[in-house]
Amino acid sequence: MKGTSDTRRQRSGAEHTGKVALVTGATGGIGEAVVYALAEAGTAVAAVDLDPADLAELERTAKDKGLSVTALPADVTSAAQVEDVVAGVEERLGPIEQLVNTAGVLRPAPVLSLTEEDWHQTFAVNTAGVFRVSTAVARRMAGRERGAVVTVASNAAVVPRVGMAAYSASKAAAVAFTKNLGLELAGHGVRCNVVCPGSTDTPMLRSLWTDESGPARSLNGVLSEFRGGIPLGRFATPRDIAHAVAFLLSDRAAHITMHDLHVDGGAALGR
Numbered sequence: 696m697k698g699t700s701d702t703r704r705q706r707s708g709a710e711h712t713g714k715v716a717l718v719t720g721a722t723g724g725i726g727e728a729v730v731y732a733l734a735e736a737g738t739a740v741a742a743v744d745l746d747p748a749d750l751a752e753l754e755r756t757a758k759d760k761g762l763s764v765t766a767l768p769a770d771v772t773s774a775a776q777v778e779d780v781v782a783g784v785e786e787r788l789g790p791i792e793q794l795v796n797t798a799g800v801l802r803p804a805p806v807l808s809l810t811e812e813d814w815h816q817t818f819a820v821n822t823a824g825v826f827r828v829s830t831a832v833a834r835r836m837a838g839r840e841r842g843a844v845v846t847v848a849s850n851a852a853v854v855p856r857v858g859m860a861a862y863s864a865s866k867a868a869a870v871a872f873t874k875n876l877g878l879e880l881a882g883h884g885v886r887c888n889v890v891c892p893g894s895t896d897t898p899m900l901r902s903l904w905t906d907e908s909g910p911a912r913s914l915n916g917v918l919s920e921f922r923g924g925i926p927l928g929r930f931a932t933p934r935d936i937a938h939a940v941a942f943l944l945s946d947r948a949a950h951i952t953m954h955d956l957h958v959d960g961g962a963a964l965g966r
């Protein structure tokens with residue numbers, strides 16, 4: 696029996712050293728923290744995002760610290776670019792064993808002012824992007840009977856928020872998709888989980904703060920918008936989110952799949 700569980704553990708993710716990971720949204724606040732958390736644990740990280748200059752800077756800074764980070768610009772809304780980048784990573788770095796879907800966009804607007812374009816662009820990145828990258832990578836993982844996927848969604852997937860209908864719906868769909876992927880790939884030794892951050896101190900959160908009251912409103916809640924605050928009394932750091940992602944990718948989470956881990960200081964009240 697011992698041999699069986701060890702084999703399973705080896706197939707479904709293992710510790711980071713010597714592994715190859717692909718991280719989308721790699722130059723964003725949370726994405727960059729994930730890149731560093733994995734690279735510092737010995738993983739060769741393929742960093743994927745839109746802006747080549749930002750990516751080159753990330754690669755340079757990481758390399759100066761002795762970390763293996765390879766910059767690969769790609770737009771997750773393009774099937775051709777996603778396929779090229781995934782094939783390129785496998786050719787240059789080796790088989791991808793860990794995937795983190797971090798790329799995301801937020802276009803806040805009251806639901807009655809939401810445009811078709813807002814809706815489609817939000818879903819193109821937050822939902823179809825997750826589908827596209829996950830299937831391109833998971834197809835390869837399934838063939839090798841080994842791998843772990845984490846999608847960074849949001850606690851807005853389960854708590855309605857004023858001005859965030861498209862975002863919230865796109866994240867709920869990404870959560871459901873990732874869990875379904877996990878179900879279908881469980882027999883192939885591939886685990887698929889979700890991390891749902893709450894308010895995390897990154898450019899995305901700061902873009903919501905239109906005046907000086909912004910941080911206090913996010914922290915304490917806004918009764919007129921039916922919005923609660925953060926029980927733990929602080930914003931998440933990108934590193935808080937990265938720790939949860941790294942855990943779910945690791946062998947310590949070898950028996951966890953289709954799980955949705957909220958890292959939000961209690962903001963969703965345990966949902």
Ligand SMILES: NC(=O)c1ccc[n+]([C@@H]2O[C@H](COP(=O)([O-])OP(=O)(O)OC[C@H]3O[C@@H](n4cnc5c(N)ncnc54)[C@H](O)[C@@H]3O)[C@@H](O)[C@H]2O)c1
Binds near residue numbers: 719720798799893
């Ligand atoms: N910051 C928060 O409070 C918060 C809360 C909940 C969930 N999230 C989620 O966490 C993830 C990371 O967010 P963040 O706060 O670091 O935001 P961020 O804006 O700092 O980073 C998002 C990154 O995604 C990249 N991206 C956007 N569109 C892309 C595309 N088409 N192809 C490739 N890359 C693309 C951006 O260039 C950017 O680097 C997002 O999915 C976001 O929805 C963030």
